[in-house]
Amino acid sequence: MTILYFKAWRKNVAEAQKTRSYFLKMLSGAQDSGERSEDSEPDSQLLTLGGKISATENYRDRLAELPDTVQYKIFEYLTPIDLARAACVSQYWWSIVNEMNKYNTLDLSCFGKRLSDEILSKLTRNRRVYLRHINLHNTILPTINSIRCLTSCANLQDINLSKCTGVTDDVVRLITSGCSLLLYLNLSYTQITDHAVHHLATSKMLQYLSLAYCVRLTQLCSTFFNQLESFKSLVYLDLSGCIHIGSFGLQIIIKSVPQVEHWLLNDIFWISDDDLMVLASCSIIQTLEMVNNQHVTVLDSNCISKFHLYHEKSTPVAATVQIKNKESRPITCTALVSKRVDSSLNNLCPNNGDRITDSSIQLICGKNLKRFLVSNINSLDGSGLNNIIPNDNLPRLHSNSKTHRLSHRDSELTEHGSFYLREVSIVDCPKLTDILLQNLLPLQHLTILNLSGCESLTDQAVKLLTDGLYAEHLIELYMARCNKLTDKSIHAMSLRLINLAYLSLASCPLISDSAFELLSQLPKLWQVNLNATKLGDRGLSALGSLSKLRELKVAKCTGITDLGLQKFAHLGVKLEYIDLSFCHNLTNNGIKTLAFCCHFLVSIKLAGCSLLTDMAVQYISGVCHYLKFLDLSGCELITEASLSHLRKGCKKLEHLRLLYCRSISKRKLIRFTTGKISTIEHSTDEPPPEFYEENVLTFKQSLT
Template sequence: MQRLEKGENSENEEPIPSKNCFPEVHDSISTLPYKVSVQIFSFLNAIDLAHCARVCHSWKVLTNASTLKYKLNLHEINHRLNDLTVSKLIYLYRPYLLHLNLRNCQCIQSSSFMAISSCNNLQDLNLSNCQALKDDHLLLIARRCHILLYLNISHTLITDTALRIIARYLSNLLCLSLAYCRRFTDKGMTYLAQGECCKNLEHLDLSNCLQLTPEGFMQIFNKCDNLKVFIVDEFPTLTDQCIQSILLHCSKLEHISFLGSPLLTDAAFQKFPKALKIIKLEGNNRISDMSIKLLSRMCPNVSHIYLADCQRLTDICLRYLATCKQLTILNLAECINITDAGIRSFSDGICAIKLRELNLSNCVHLGDMSLIIISKKLQNLTYLSLSFCDNISESSLEALGQAPNLISLDISGSSCSDQSISAIGKRARMKNINISQCTNITDLGLQKFAKQCPGLEQIDLSHCLQITDVAIKNLAFCCRLLSCVKLSGCKFITDLTLQYLSGVCHYLVQLDLNGCSLITDKGMKYVQKGCNWLRILNILYCKSISKNVPEAACIINSRSGLGLLASDGSRKELTNSRSIVQKMKRSIDTVNYNGEECHPSLEC
């Protein structure tokens, strides 16, 4: 047990004796009820479970519980795997496996696909961005996984043949993602429309499938009577004709998304499905207030409206949206024609009761009156973004201290000062705040804010040029639940900041230090020693961190030795460097250093 805690390699040790050979060690987890203990282990990934199974007999029993094997998510650890490891894990989980996530697992090859095909009970399969996936691999899986309900094969090289396979074998399919698959054609849509799965399909994602024509859309939507979610983002050639056919034939649609479709006009939205709850549009300069008028009248249950960068929208659309009784999320970022008058009419409507999230970033014509109205009338608001709203003054930001339920706030690029941030801090429920590029904030203001918000979890102080180690000291000691701290461009930050953060902020997952030129190798030692859960470390343009020291890189413990990501992004193998391993309590998954993003690999 002590050797494991020190991080020593136990590969060559003798097998663990049977339970009767020595008294069982009673740790706090083993003494809990069985179901509670298993629930604790359910939060670990596959590799961590394997490590825990080697600790003691009772942990081995717990980690082998069948309830831990119905779901296997290898996406988070994909850079630490190879084809053989993946296939072994799948075979191990096979009798119980229902959900399998292999997103971005570039390492998988034929043996992994063969293992997947043996999982007869599989219901949910994510193969997104698995570049090795071919039509014959999909055939192998589809023939044996007949009860598959959810299939994500986005960002792959599948062709029309794959869609024919899906139509023939996967008759129970409810959810299908073909996003960014560019090798199938309208003919593939015809195959899909002829299959039984088309009648049951509820979720379809065709984002960036630019090869499809209006005829291809017509083929599929004439048969998809039960479609509820349709996503076609990043489709700059999408026309009104395509959308008209979708909205006409799919009366059960609840969620539609057309992000990045600049050619759509009001003609596409002459009719909305009555069941619609979520609509997303972005980057469109042709949609006008008239479409929003029809939306508000035809869709009484709409709850989520995303209209970012639709620059023809005016205050009139807010008057229509004010009548939406179920509206909880509204995004009007970069709708530059929105003014205080629109916010006033919107907040007077019935929608103000349920609204939880509001994004008004870059609405440059908003002034102080909007902020006062929001803080007084939108009492249930939990998330608010007012970043780069240039006409909002320093004094009006203090009104946000009156918002009773606000827990997430983005006022980056504003005129926020010490007095403003101190007033905002009166809301002790604040968990996430972005005050990047607020150059008027000093140590004094941040100290007052930190003392009032002990539950703070995420803070972005990037390019707050007056912030020093003194402010971070107070922040660290007052807000010990911090998981994400961004300090890019804070030129006065030194190694002391890292000493404070690593000393008391034990839940830190992401740390951004880009451009902090005073950070040295000594600071990296503090991070290495105290940040046990750190997963993302950004240290671009930190010129005082030397290129060759292990403390400035990501070091991981593997069977083959130590993997060291040097400053130039190369990976070096260091063997017999146990002292360095002992310093590292946890692996860092991502290090951004000198312009490169590095993911250490681990051979299991």
């Protein structure tokens, strides 16, 4: 065992020496792009996590030495394209891939618009008996043969056709008639009409249905929900963005399917208290989502493409962190809160913020809620959540007899309250007060809390949060743009939130750099968002002690310099994502240390770092071999020489953003990146005002 330890140590030291010598040669100018030194590895050798594999070394399949269960687990992460390539490696790998054909899941979203009838037929031919789940997100169904391939899978239960080109009412008719065991169906962002809902009504086993942003649906579709035997098994319904259904049509749908427990009603601006009172007639409501993007405008059936344009070009609010896949969400939907940079779009569609009050929310919260997500409700102050745990049941929660508590929990608490509420997201509600946290105190199962943009919350709210029964179980906390929070809030968090993994305090201007040092006392932090705060070198270096930290967002933190970044990098060696955009004090030296220490970086954002040159890109490309995303927008000192470094060092780079880089011509960019990088964003326009340091300095002065 000691010998193995020494061998592993020696191998790591050798790799570190090689990386160090690489940087020394760059600084001394001894290394030329066209020549190789004696110490450099030849092209026939590949660097891996376990060392180097030489082409002259006798080939040995190390995968075959692993247990069968581990082998199949590794191959499960491969896309169908990768599996086809793996099958060509050896006979043994081909046998594994052939065995994978018996698995019940097939994800074809990687093909995109390249999916053809021939490919779909080949991939489903050997899986007809076993296939249960198929994902065709953002693909194309060109002919009737594609539909026949799907209907030939007799046991198919889950079909995802979100953003799938070619989905029409006839396609829905063929699928519902051919797949009699269908349980899950996602038709979001498709061109179906009311007649498709008529065909769906014949599917008696359908339980999960997503019609999100099917803007051709009108009030007529509600009549098909009202049929005698229609949708009686439905428990999940997503009608987000279906604004042409109308309030009357929505109420008919709610009355027709009272057994539905999960309601997703995002981006429906006309929802009012009347609609929610009808919804409260349902016996159980486990999920309610009413997240409203103010920039979304859907006027007619041709606006699907316009919506995608707005959604792709919108800039996420500093508070938002990507929602992770959860087992409780059988159908993935778009529910991120984002705002377009152009504020003129905010007035294009009416706002439902004044149509919904706490009185209707109070009725909903007594229906055994588990997930409650709303946004942009101007009149909501939090008093409507006072019956999450009814007052007559509160003494029972604190009873000394555990048996007595459990005997009445299912009979009363779940009937009249929401004792098992796990996720609460109330975003951009300006009148929300600390009383909300007072109402959440008795909850024991709350793990996700998002209060971003609620400007009226104070330190007292955080104090109530940490005093709640759920404090030690809380995993995600987002309080970005809560302008009244101070250092007291950080101190309270550091004492009680021991299991916190995701934290966002972006745009909280009253929290000092010294307070951010206390975050190092939260050992399980995985993702931290401190964009546009007073974070400086001391706070950043303290964050480096978080051993589980994988994602860090510190954009527009102008107090960060090379010194703080270097101290952080020496400790945060397992970091995978970092956003240093608009940190104007950073130079090549800071990026050098970051690249040298953090080998596993997958995404780096350096937009607006005006002092960086080609040397910084050379540092990154020399070590960060796992890099997939790089943003150098507004770095005007970056030239075409950086493209050569990226092509040689970053073999896995998929997305390169070079907006406002006037020193890089389009011709050179195409020459160096064609066939190497799948997505490139480039422009030679004049940078916007926010890319200049003067604006950031003005922002910093406003914080102080």
